Amino acid sequence: MHTSMIKRNIFKLIILIPLLCCGYLKNYAQDCTVNAGGNSIICGSAATLSGGVAGNTTGTPLWTFISGPATPVIATPNALTTNVTGMTVDGNYLFQLSHPCGTGTATSQVTITAHPRPASFTAGTDITTICATTGTTPLAGVIPAGFTGQWRSVNIFNLARFNTQVSTNSQFSSTTVANPTFSLINKSNHEIDPAYYAILKITSLDGNCSYEDTTIVRFVPNPQIVVVTNWTKCRTSGDTRGWIDNQSTSPAFSTSYAGSAGTPASGTNVILNVNSQPSGASMSFDYIESRRIYFNGMNVDGTYTFSLTITNSCGTYTTPLITFTYSGTTPEPVSFTLASQPEQWQIYDGGNSGGELHCSSMAGTTTPENFYFTINPADPPTVITTVTPSGIQPPGGAPTVSVAGAGTYDRVATVTPPSGGWRVGTYKFTVITSNGSCTRNQSYYIHISDGNRANVVVPDQSVCYPGTGAISATIPLPAVYKGVVNSSYLQDYDPNYTFSVISMPSGAANPTYTSANLRNISSTSTQISNLNRTGDYVFRITLANYTSSVGPFFAAEYACSGTSYVDTFTIHVENPVNANAGSDQTGVCSQTVNLLGNNPGAGTGTWQLVSAPPATSPVITAPNSFSTTATNLNAIGEYRFKWSITSPMGGCMSNAEVSYFVTCALPVRLSAFNAIPLNGLSHLKWMTSSEQHNKGFDIERSTDGKSWNKIGFVPTKAYAGNSSQGLNYEYIDAAPINGANYYRLKQTDLDGLAEYSPVRILRYETINAITIHPNPAKEKVNLSGLQGNETITLYDVMGRTLISQKAINTGNTLDVKQLEPGVYYIGITSNEGKLSTYKLLKH
Known part of the structure; x- marks a missing residue:
């Protein structure tokens, strides 16, 4: 289409019909718009395509597969929303939505990036036959193309025993390659059971999809444990179990937790060789946990001599002879739980500990605090108890402690605070009970709260x-x-x-x-x-x-x-709603365009201007509507808009951009057009803000607004008809017609095509003679000859109203002292609509 015709259409939009603010899309290649939805990333092989359409449509939509690493199946190609399956190979799948318009066909494309779990992905097969003393093995993982990999290890025993994930004593030569070397840091003296889950996690290159696979690396423990050969301990009354700890340089393993390297199921067996034991004892092996070995049947004081034989595929080892003596019986734990002292609790941190808690009001006081305990009836009342401060003391230092009740079963520890009184914090004490040959240590805590705990709150x-x-x-x-x-x-x-x-x-x-x-x-x-x-x-x-x-x-x-x-x-x-701003458009010949993003559903969407040619100010009509318009695209160049979607709760955000390339020459932009009556003459004034290919303006007049006659021509002031600056024009009709005078401008291109301006009307009727004096004036203007029912209006040369007032019978005055020196016009309009105009000079 000829650029001047395009210019004419937009000129009409701007100055002839101001109420038409929607897009003038007559010159588009199609008169509807489609949106194929937002690009999305899926961690699988199936997705939903969801499109939208706006404008003048006919017929039905059509989804087609354009390209991708595999051929998917579109369930319902002629529906705006359809399922698609079969994206079984990692990569980008391009789909196109097309829809017939009243003129042409609109298309939009969407990319689904599919990351299904690759069939080739594996962490490799389990490895269970390598000796810990060798302690090194390659892993046979596969990291498929399009993914990155990350290895980590979890010790199997620690997870089973403590429900904690640690990687103690293990390392990878690289955590990001498919086939790293996995090894023990300490091989012969492994400090933890040497069985691990080696976990390979692969992540798509865009970081959105991850998959894990696990292999077991179970090294065969080193059987050569390093024992302590002489033990003297006290036995807990009634306890039939005993235990010894190996040296810190000994290999560690577990014989009792499933999956551990040291279990019989994993090929390690332990045999107890009893050399001697006290009469009545029946010693047997129980289990090994790390570097501690447990036995059963040690229910009699005395001396036990024995050795251990450990056998697995990496060898057989028998320890030196171990001598273990129970020299006496450990006193039973004292009890901190007394019915008379409900503020005392047992347990605090484990074992047989106890404690009490006080609120912040105790801080700063100096009154000693007593805590009470009773000797176990299984022990004689002659056992000795001492209490000493231990652990970390609060500010102010440690308190002093005295114990009363020696020789009885009921004991009381009196704790006197340090200088300055009790402080906020936790005071720890060790309570020692001794029967002369054996002792038992227990902990007791006095905690003073600061009273500053806030509610436990976790935000949504x-x-x-x-x-x-x-x-x-x-x-x-x-x-x-x-x-x-x-x-x-x-x-x-x-x-x-x-x-x-x-x-x-x-x-x-x-x-x-x-x-x-x-x-x-x-x-x-x-x-x-x-x-x-x-x-x-x-x-x-x-x-x-x-x-x-x-x-x-x-x-x-x-x-x-x-x-x-x-x-x-x-x-x-x-679920994310992936934003799609629609398809880019070129050859745009309109100052108003449709913006069609995909529907955000229950989420919120926002349009934003990203960029525009210099000195332009596009306006988005409804920024929060997925289907809206953008106006004021009034210069040649690229306009970019961004459509952003936020999920209802804010967890997902996405955005997409769309470009509109305005390539047509832009029209003459008329920013003002006024008709001013002046002493029986019609003074026409107008202004343009920019011009393209403008020849000039025909001045046309009509008495009925239907039949028009050319009465003059004003050529463009723009060089070669083009200007981006504001230009002022005027024309005087020296012979207006009595009655109604309709005026309009016919803007004419250099190639002869034209557009019309809005219409202005002036009416001329003869009314009584009116006198204006002084003229020229400095401060005031007096008007005489008025009947008292007219309207007095003062205009500037651009036709803008400066003063408007009703006349009175006598003494009509205009205050003009604030006006700049120059030419002004006074219009007198009677109640019947008759108008007279007068020129006023202001000095």
């Missing part, structure tokens, strides 16, 4: 689900206070945060949590994993001791602050 989280597989959410934990208030605060105390599911999406797998040691009161965050469905997971978080027999210390800690250690929170698992 929003995470983005890629569509397949399972994801994790990182959960911030409450602020750490153990050891932070001061270094003694809650020393040795390790409750952990536990989680339970209140509700979760239908069909969801049970969430999994990190091991307890990774979510205790010293942790700042933790992870909840195995989230494999979209929807809301509602959890309860609470504090819990490692065993139910531990006293309610954390409950009392929060009670001192009047706060709660329980909260509920939600993890919103959301």
Whole structure:
């Protein structure tokens, strides 16, 4: 189409019909727009295509497969929304949505990046026959093209025994190649059972999809344990078990936890060779855990002599003769649990410890604190007990302790605070009980709270689900206070945060949590994993001791602050709505274009201007509507817009951009056009803000607004008809017609094509003579000859109204002292609409 015709159409849009603000798309190659939806990444082989359409459409849509590493199946090609399957090879799959328009056909494309689990992916086969003394093996993993790999190891025994994940004594020659060497750091003296899960995690290059595979590397333990050959210990009354610890240079392994390298099922056998034992004893091997060896049947004091023979595929080894003597019986634990002292609890940190907790009101006081304990009835009342401060003491130093009740079963320890009184923190004491030959140590704690615990609160989280597989959410934990208030605060105390599911999406797998040691009161965050469905997971978080027999210390800690250690929170698992801003368009010949993004559904979408040619200010009509318009594309060049979509809870965000290339010459932009009556003459004034290929302006007049006559021509002031500057024009009709005078401008291109301006009307009627004086004027203008019902209007040369007032019978005055010197016009309009105009000079 001729550029001047295009220019004419836009000129009409700007100055002839101001109310038409929507896009003038007559000159597009098609008069509808389609959107194939947002590009997406899937961790699988199936997806949903969802398109949209706007404008003048006919017929039905059509989805087609354009390119990709495999040929997928489009379930319903003629529906805007359809499923597609069969994207079984990693890569980009390009689909096109087309739709017939009233004129032409609109198309839009979308890319689905599929990352299905590669069939070739593996961590390799299990390795179970290599001796720990060799301690090195290559791994046979496969990292498929399009993925990166990351190896990590988890010790099998530690996971089974403590539910914690450690990689102690293991290393990879590289954690990112498919076939690294996996080895023990300490081979002959491995300090932990040498069985590991070697886990290979592959991640797509875009970081969106991950898969894991595991192989077992179980080195055969070194059988040559290094024992201590002489032991003298005290036996716990009634205990039939005994144990010894190997030297720190001894290889360590486990014989009892499934999957460990030292179990009989894994090929390691231990035989106890008893040389001698006390009468009545029946010593037997129980199990080995790391470097500690346990025995049964050692229920009699006296001397035991024995050796151990360890056999596996890496050899047989018999230890030297070990002499083990039970020299006496250890006193039984004292009890801190007394009905008369309910504030005392047992256990605090484990074993037979005890303690008590006080609120912050105790801080600063100087009154001694007593704690009470009783001797076990199995021991004589003559056992000796001493109590000494130990561990980390709060600021101010250690208190002093005295013990009363010697020779009785009831004892009391009186603790006198240091100078300055009790301080916030945890005081630790060691309670020693001795029967002369054997002793037992127990711990007791006096904790003084600072009263500053906040409610346990976990904020709701929003995470983005890629569509397949399972994801994790990182959960911030409450602020750490153990050891932070001061270094003694809650020393040795390790409750952990536990989680339970209140509700979760239908069909969801049970969430999994990190091991307890990774979510205790010293942790700042933790992870909840195995989230494999979209929807809301509602959890309860609470504090819990490692065993139910531990006293309610954390409950009392929060009670001192009047706060709660329980909260509920939600993890919103959301599907992303991948943004698609539509297809780029070139050859645009309009100052208004349609913006068609994909529907954000329950999410929110926002259009933004990214870039535009200099000195332009495009306006997006409805920035939060996926289907809207952009106006003021009034210069040649590229206009880029961004469509951003945020999921309802904010967990997923995506954006896409679209370009519109305005390539047509732009029209003459008329910024003002006024008609001013002047002493019986019609003074026409107009202004352009820019011009393209402009020849000039025909001046046309009509008496009825239908039949028009050319009465003059004003040539363009723009060089070669082009200008980006504002230009002013004027024309005087010296012979207006009595009655209505309709005026319009006919803007004419250099090639003869034309557009028309809006219409202006002036009416001329004869009314009574009016006198204006003084003229010229400096401060005031007096008007006489008025009837008292006229309207007095003062204009500037551009026709802008400066003063407008009703006339009175006498004394009509205009105050002009604030006006700049120059030419002005006074219009007098009677009640019947008759108009007279007068020129005024201001000095």
